[in-house]
Amino acid sequence: MYFEPTSFKLKDGREAEITDIKPEYREDMINNYFSYFDEVEKGESAYGSDIGILLSYTKESYEDEVEWFNKKLKKVESDEQIARVAIVDGHPVGLIDIRKGGLGRKHIGELGIAIRKDYRGLGVGKALMEDALRLAKGWVKIATLALFEGNKSAYTLYKKLGFEEYGRLEDAMELRNKSLTEILMFKKL
Numbered sequence: 001m002y003f004e005p006t007s008f009k010l011k012d013g014r015e016a017e018i019t020d021i022k023p024e025y026r027e028d029m030i031n032n033y034f035s036y037f038d039e040v041e042k043g044e045s046a047y048g049s050d051i052g053i054l055l056s057y058t059k060e061s062y063e064d065e066v067e068w069f070n071k072k073l074k075k076v077e078s079d080e081q082i083a084r085v086a087i088v089d090g091h092p093v094g095l096i097d098i099r100k101g102g103l104g105r106k107h108i109g110e111l112g113i114a115i116r117k118d119y120r121g122l123g124v125g126k127a128l129m130e131d132a133l134r135l136a137k138g139w140v141k142i143a144t145l146a147l148f149e150g151n152k153s154a155y156t157l158y159k160k161l162g163f164e165e166y167g168r169l170e171d172a173m174e175l176r177n178k179s180l181t182e183i184l185m186f187k188k189l
């Protein structure tokens, strides 16, 4: 599924654009993904606080990530996903995707989002969410997402955009010696 680009302004006044993922963004997007590992490794972030995405214990290889990216492009092409990136200063700095469910769940889209550390708190997450939710209207009926308790910025953002909690599971995950509570949220589109 492909869509028109849209533009928006960061809180610091810079111009930014939101567009579909494209082959030419591959290297930057893989580097963005690897930067989340660096945050965790440097102890700058911890699961359950401001790094809310699931990372494997060891960094995947560049080749694995190329495969991930190419699969993603195909899923967008075959209407299984909406995947949009925010472009600032000519580079993608954040990704949002909405993945259509499988059998019996094709009316449900599971949302995932991550912004590169240096670009958080500037309105990129909100702009990506608003853009993707607008595009997903009519494509799926319900948007769902999961986050870890303690991810304050994500929780605040989702509540602000009308997501409601439908479940909470303590000790849903044990990662890097930390027990995490998972919060499930939904929004009817």
Ligand SMILES: CC(C)(COP(=O)(O)OP(=O)(O)OC[C@H]1O[C@@H](n2cnc3c(N)ncnc32)[C@H](O)[C@@H]1OP(=O)(O)O)[C@@H](O)C(=O)NCCC(=O)NCCS
Pocket: 050, 051, 052, 053, 113, 114, 115, 116, 119, 120, 121, 122, 123, 124, 125, 126, 127, 146, 147, 148, 151, 152, 153, 154, 156, 157, 160
């Ligand atoms: C969660 C995340 C996507 C938010 O994106 P962002 O670009 O930093 O958020 P924005 O600047 O658009 O802020 C959106 C809203 O979130 C809230 N927010 C942002 N940063 C916040 C913070 N540090 N503390 C509390 N609330 C915060 C604000 O209410 C803000 O709304 P406002 O602009 O009207 O004040 C981003 O921080 C991120 O990628 N984090 C790491 C990965 C992750 O946790 N992904 C979510 C997994 S479920």
